Each structure stands twice: as C-alpha cells, then as structure tokens.
Amino acid sequence: MIRERLDKVIRTVPDFPKKGIDFKDITSILLDDKLSNEIVQSFSDKFKDIDFDAIIGIESRGFLFGFLLANKLGVPFIPVRKAGKLPGKTIKYKYDLEYGSSEIEIHCNDIQEGWNILIHDDLLATGGTASAAAELVLKSKANVAAFAFIVNLAYLDGQIQLDKYTNNIISLTNY
Ligand code: AMP
Numbered sequence: 361m362i363r364e365r366l367d368k369v370i371r372t373v374p375d376f377p378k379k380g381i382d383f384k385d386i387t388s389i390l391l392d393d394k395l396s397n398e399i400v401q402s403f404s405d406k407f408k409d410i411d412f413d414a415i416i417g418i419e420s421r422g423f424l425f426g427f428l429l430a431n432k433l434g435v436p437f438i439p440v441r442k443a444g445k446l447p448g449k450t451i452k453y454k455y456d457l458e459y460g461s462s463e464i465e466i467h468c469n470d471i472q473e474g475w476n477i478l479i480h481d482d483l484l485a486t487g488g489t490a491s492a493a494a495e496l497v498l499k500s501k502a503n504v505a506a507f508a509f510i511v512n513l514a515y516l517d518g519q520i521q522l523d524k525y526t527n528n529i530i531s532l533t534n535y
Pocket residue numbers: 381382383384385418419420421481482483484485486487488489490513518
C-alpha cells in the first residue's frame with residue numbers, strides 16, 4: 361500500500377518552521393525513485409474518471425510531482441507562484457494567513473477559458489492556499505476539476521474549504 365510506504369518515508373519535524381507545527385517533510389520521498397514512480401502511478405489511477413485539461417502546481421513543492429504528472433498524462437503544467445516571481449502579465453489572488461496575508465499569481469494566458477483544471481500541492485493543511493489557487497482558476501473563467509495532495513492533515517479540516525469547488529479531493533495519505 362502506498363499509504364504505508366509514504367508514512368514510513370515522510371519525515372515529521374516538530375516545531376518547524378515555528379513552535380507547535382509538525383512539519384511534514386516530503387523531500388525524503390524524492391530520494392526514492394521507486395516510491396516517486398508509485399506516487400505518479402497512484403495519482404494517475406485515481407484521476408482515471410476525472411476529465412481535466414491541465415494541472416496547476418502550487419509553489420514550490422507542488423511543482424515537483426505536478427510537472428511529472430502533467431508530463432506523464434500529456435497535459436500542460438501551469439505554475440502558481442508567490443506574487444512578484446512571474447515576468448509576464450498575471451492574474452493575482454490575495455488571501456489571509458493565520459498572521460497577515462499572502463498573494464499568488466499565474467500568467468494570464470496559461471489557463472484557457474472553459475478548461476477543467478486539476479490543482480496539485482504536496483500537502484493540504486487549512487486549505488487556504490488550495491482555495492486561493494481555485495480562485496485563480498475561477499478568475500480565469502475555468503473550472504476546478506479536482507484537488508490532489510500527497511498528504512492531507514485531516515485534523516485541520518482543510519477539505520471543508522475545498523468542497524465548494526469540487527467533490528474530487530484526492531490525497532494519498534492522511535494524518
Ligand atoms: P494551507 O494553506 O494551510 O492548506 O497550507 C498548505 C501549504 O503550506 C502547502 O503548500 C504546504 O506545503 C504548506 N504547509 C502547511 N502546513 C504544513 C506542514 N505541517 N508540513 C508541511 N507543509 C505545510
């Protein structure tokens with residue numbers, strides 16, 4: 361089972377980047393080429409009944425498997441970046457964090473009107489980041505086809521925030 365393999369490999373780092381946070385470090389997965397391939401295969405199997413035109417990956421850990429998946433499945437990959445990093449004309453979305461706010465953006469013409477978009481990140485926590493990415497999809501006049509995460513910190517109930525965009529919320533392991 362991929363879940364058991366992931367649970368063995370993902371490192372939990374207590375009190376990082378600040379006290380009280382159990383940080384789930386997925387960089388250890390990248391050292392294991394077989395497990396990385398299994399992740400791609402597992403996601404691909406779960407996407408079988410989902411119709412999507414492109415995958416967007418959220419900076420920065422969402423780029424790692426997002427691009428691999430898009431490339432394997434033969435669809436475009438679109439990076440969502442923190443504001444100020446993309447050189448072209450962008451669509452932005454600002455959202456609240458626990459303290460302060462953050463802003464993300466995509467290049468204007470990357471998402472075509474009417475496309476169905478699969479949103480990928482390494483981990484779902486409170487759901488703020490994935491919701492912000494979904495808002496960028498809606499601002500682009502496209503549809504959210506699914507969310508896909510390696511890890512869902514289910515005790516934070518981030519999924520509740522995402523339900524309004526789609527019922528397709530996929531994760532490979534939960535805590
Ligand atoms: P959230 O917006 O609260 O759902 O946070 C999700 C984003 O923050 C993802 O891009 C994660 O990579 C990162 N993140 C939040 N909490 C953690 C955690 N406990 N361990 C690792 N990454 C986290």
